[in-house]
Amino acid sequence: MDNKQNDSYANLPDELLEDILEDAPKIADKIKPLFEELEQQKRILHQTLEDNDFICRVGDLENPPSPSIDAVDGGQAIEKSIGADTLIAVGVGVEGLVREDNRKWGSVQYKNWQDVLPHSSESNPKVTRGAMNAL
Numbered sequence: 001m002d003n004k005q006n007d008s009y010a011n012l013p014d015e016l017l018e019d020i021l022e023d024a025p026k027i028a029d030k031i032k033p034l035f036e037e038l039e040q041q042k043r044i045l046h047q048t049l050e051d052n053d054f055i056c057r058v059g060d061l062e063n064p065p066s067p068s069i070d071a072v073d074g075g076q077a078i079e080k081s082i083g084a085d086t087l088i089a090v091g092v093g094v095e096g097l098v099r100e101d102n103r104k105w106g107s108v109q110y111k112n113w114q115d116v117l118p119h120s121s122e123s124n125p126k127v128t129r130g131a132m133n134a135l
Contacts, residue, residue, distance in 0.1 A: 067097075067098070068095055068097070068098040068102065068103060068104055069095065069096055069097040069098065070093060070094070070095050070096075070105075071093065071094050071096070072091065072092070072093045073091075073092050074089065074090060074091040074092065074132040074133070074135065075089070075090050075092075075132070076088065076089045076090070076125075076128040076129060076131075076132050077128075078124055078125060078128055080119065080121075081119065082119070083118065083119055084116050084117065084118055084119055085116070085117055085118075085119050085120070085124045086114070086115075086116050087113075087114060087115050087116070087117060087124055087127060087128045087131070088112065088113070088114045088128070089112065089113045089114070089128050089129075089131040089132035089135060090110065090111070090112045090113075090132070090135070091110065091111045091112075091132060091135030092108065092109070092110045093105070093108070093109035093110070094108050094109075111135040112135070113131045113132075113134075113135060
């Protein structure tokens with residue numbers, strides 16, 4: 001490839017950018033009325049909402065009762081030995097985002113499961129995950 005071809009190729013992005021920028025005022029003239037129409041529709045909608053008392057200040061609203069929120073999580077552990085695996089699964093549930101006197105649960109809820117099974121790198125993780133999900 002000679003230098004003339006390289007120069008022409010190298011200038012293509014600059015030329016493309018110049019063409020785009022050259023047309024920018026035309027594009028702006030086309031899009032401006034569209035945005036002006038949207039702005040007008042926004043004003044009309046806002047006025048309609050205001051006239052029908054759908055817009056108010058947050059300070060004027062009543063405080064809704066705070067719901068109780070629960071979360072559940074779990075974990076598993078497998079201690080591998082030469083001939084056997086110790087499997088442990090735990091499920092935990094907590095309640096929060098509500099005052100303590102409004103809680104439905106008296107404390108953190110949990111269940112656990114544990115067992116010793118013959119060593120199996122394929123089935124024991126599945127058994128432990130299944131036990132954790134069942135808790």
